[in-house]
Amino acid sequence: MEAIGNLWSQLGSIMASIMFVYAIYEQFFPPSLRTYIRKHTQTFTNFFYPYIQITFPEFSGEKLRRSDAYTCIQTYLSENSSKTAKRLKAEVVKDSQTPLVLSMADNEEITDEFNGVKVWWYSNHTTPKTQSFSFYPASDEKRFLTLTFHRRHRDLITGSYINHVLDEGKAISTKNRQLKLYTNNPSDNWYGYKRTKWSHIVFEHPARFETLAMDPKKKQEILNDLVKFKKGKEYYEKIGKAWKRGYLLYGPPGTGKSTMIAAMANFMNYDVYDLELTAVKENTELRKLLIETTGKSIIVIEDIDCSLDLTGQRKKKKEKEENEEDQKDPLKKAKSEEEKGSKVTLSGLLNFIDGIWSACGGERIIIFTTNFIDKLDPALIRRGRMDKHIELSYCGFEAFKVLAKNYLDVETHALFPVIERKLLETDMTPADVAENLMPKSVDEDSDTCLRNLVKSLDEAKEEAEKKKKEAEEEAKKKAEEEAAAKLKAEKEKEELAKEKEVSCNAKSDGDGGVKENGVLH
Ligand SMILES: Nc1ncnc2c1ncn2[C@@H]1O[C@H](COP(=O)(O)OP(=O)(O)OP(=O)(O)O)[C@@H](O)[C@H]1O
Numbered sequence: 352m353e354a355i356g357n358l359w360s361q362l363g364s365i366m367a368s369i370m371f372v373y374a375i376y377e378q379f380f381p382p383s384l385r386t387y388i389r390k391h392t393q394t395f396t397n398f399f400y401p402y403i404q405i406t407f408p409e410f411s412g413e414k415l416r417r418s419d420a421y422t423c424i425q426t427y428l429s430e431n432s433s434k435t436a437k438r439l440k441a442e443v444v445k446d447s448q449t450p451l452v453l454s455m456a457d458n459e460e461i462t463d464e465f466n467g468v469k470v471w472w473y474s475n476h477t478t479p480k481t482q483s484f485s486f487y488p489a490s491d492e493k494r495f496l497t498l499t500f501h502r503r504h505r506d507l508i509t510g511s512y513i514n515h516v517l518d519e520g521k522a523i524s525t526k527n528r529q530l531k532l533y534t535n536n537p538s539d540n541w542y543g544y545k546r547t548k549w550s551h552i553v554f555e556h557p558a559r560f561e562t563l564a565m566d567p568k569k570k571q572e573i574l575n576d577l578v579k580f581k582k583g584k585e586y587y588e589k590i591g592k593a594w595k596r597g598y599l600l601y602g603p604p605g606t607g608k609s610t611m612i613a614a615m616a617n618f619m620n621y622d623v624y625d626l627e628l629t630a631v632k633e634n635t636e637l638r639k640l641l642i643e644t645t646g647k648s649i650i651v652i653e654d655i656d657c658s659l660d661l662t663g664q665r666k667k668k669k670e671k672e673e674n675e676e677d678q679k680d681p682l683k684k685a686k687s688e689e690e691k692g693s694k695v696t697l698s699g700l701l702n703f704i705d706g707i708w709s710a711c712g713g714e715r716i717i718i719f720t721t722n723f724i725d726k727l728d729p730a731l732i733r734r735g736r737m738d739k740h741i742e743l744s745y746c747g748f749e750a751f752k753v754l755a756k757n758y759l760d761v762e763t764h765a766l767f768p769v770i771e772r773k774l775l776e777t778d779m780t781p782a783d784v785a786e787n788l789m790p791k792s793v794d795e796d797s798d799t800c801l802r803n804l805v806k807s808l809d810e811a812k813e814e815a816e817k818k819k820k821e822a823e824e825e826a827k828k829k830a831e832e833e834a835a836a837k838l839k840a841e842k843e844k845e846e847l848a849k850e851k852e853v854s855c856n857a858k859s860d861g862d863g864g865v866k867e868n869g870v871l872h
């Protein structure tokens with residue numbers, strides 16, 4: 352006990368001596384001399400101190416923007432520090448899936464290892480000396496992170512480790528961020544206070560590839576394609592192509608085109624830009640909109656055939672003739688003027704897809720959807736522009752099994768073979784199958800739902816047969832009418848020919864008379 356008392360008193364006197372010496376040093380040494388001494392002390396310590404320190408300030412640059420490197424490192428360390436650090440700081444972060452993010456508190460140190468080399472990260476802040484006393488934290492507090500490592504690992508740390516930390520940090524924040532769904536504002540709203548070209552909401556669509564009903568082989572092929580694209584940065588650089596990929600989704604309504612886009616966004620962790628072409632007035636606006644999109648995103652143009660007349664040159668001539676006629680009718684003229692609101696052209700859209708500036712930023716997927724692939728201009732959907740054409744079609748048995756698992760949690764059932772046969776005979780969209788499989792009341796179990804589906808399939812088949820019959824009858828009637836009309840026309844032609852012959856004969860008889868007369872005369 353006495354020994355500890357002695358130790359404390361010794362420590363006290365040492366501290367007092369240090370303070371005394373420091374006070375004398377501050378008082379009697381001029382600033383220039385102090386700087387000189389500090390510089391040489393630094394050189395001296397550097398000689399014996401084998402560690403290097405790198406500092407990453409929170410704010411940097413002329414405009415004091417929050418440094419991206421600081422944010423990335425902080426995110427990287429958050430993953431590690433929340434396991435090893437003892438004092439943590441909790442922050443609510445906007446646009447993150449986990450709203451509460453833990454990072455290491457000020458003056459906390461953690462160690463990290465890279466290729467067997469140990470490094471230390473230290474979080475710190477400096478507070479500028481102010482004369483006034485305040486209860487509130489100083490607003491111009493400067494935070495920074497310091498990385499310390501042995502000088503013999505200098506190349507490894509500066510060459511690889513820091514890049515590794517930045518990449519990892521970026522990947523973690525991408526993984527944790529909340530996806531956004533952007534829609535373009537009409538250009539009249541682009542100017543003025545806080546008006547922007549795109550408005551966004553949080554994208555929270557539950558669609559996943561696992562729940563998407565389609566042929567498993569086709570699904571796997573799409574997944575492989577997406578994974579290859581995601582990891583393709585170097586590959587695209589190597590082949591000299593912009594890092595983007597175009598998909599054309601086509602098929603009848605209710606076959607899952609929009610659902611697939613949502614599943615793709617969730618799988619890739621990309622934002623979605625839903626581009627409404629009818630709200631874009633001209634090509635330059637389209638370009639501006641594209642430039643504002645960010646990387647890691649899917650740009651979608653739904654129902655491309657309806658958005659604009661994109662059939663291009665081939666229809667232009669016919670259109671011109673029609674327009675000339677329309678100009679004569681004042682009502683039609685007004686309507687066509689109104690329709691002229693959007694002047695985005697096919698060539699503008701093609702530039703949007705593969706013009707040189709479409710490459711800015713990279714890592715973008717462009718998706719067009721349509722119900723009628725035949726209506727589109729081949730130039731628009733040729734490979735290279737739309738790299739992959741994906742057909743979403745009527746529900747097959749494999750797709751049905753996915754829906755049955757999703758909606759009813761049923762993997763096998765006595766009705767499955769019946770449904771398999773009926774699906775082959777009838778065209779039913781996955782949307783209709785899904786609707787039948789969804790229990791409509793608490794009393795409905797999987798048996799009832801599957802029976803409902805069988806009934807609907809029968810009805811759909813009957814309906815299709817009825818329609819087919821009607822169409823056949825219609826065609827038959829039309830053919831008969833055509834045949835009758837043809838017969839009538841032929842008869843009329845024959846009669847006309849006969850009449851002509853008769854009149855010719857009569858004429859020749861008449862002529863003979865004249866001749867006769869002539870001869871007689
Ligand atoms: N392949 C599918 N897998 C799972 N659910 C599907 C599938 N197809 C359709 N559905 C269901 O049907 C609904 C409508 O589908 P979706 O909107 O994706 O169709 P679409 O092909 O985009 O139709 P449209 O051409 O009319 O835009 C979805 O909400 C979804 O629940």
Ligand SMILES: [Mg+2]
Nearest residue numbers: 608609610653
């Ligand atoms: Mg759709």
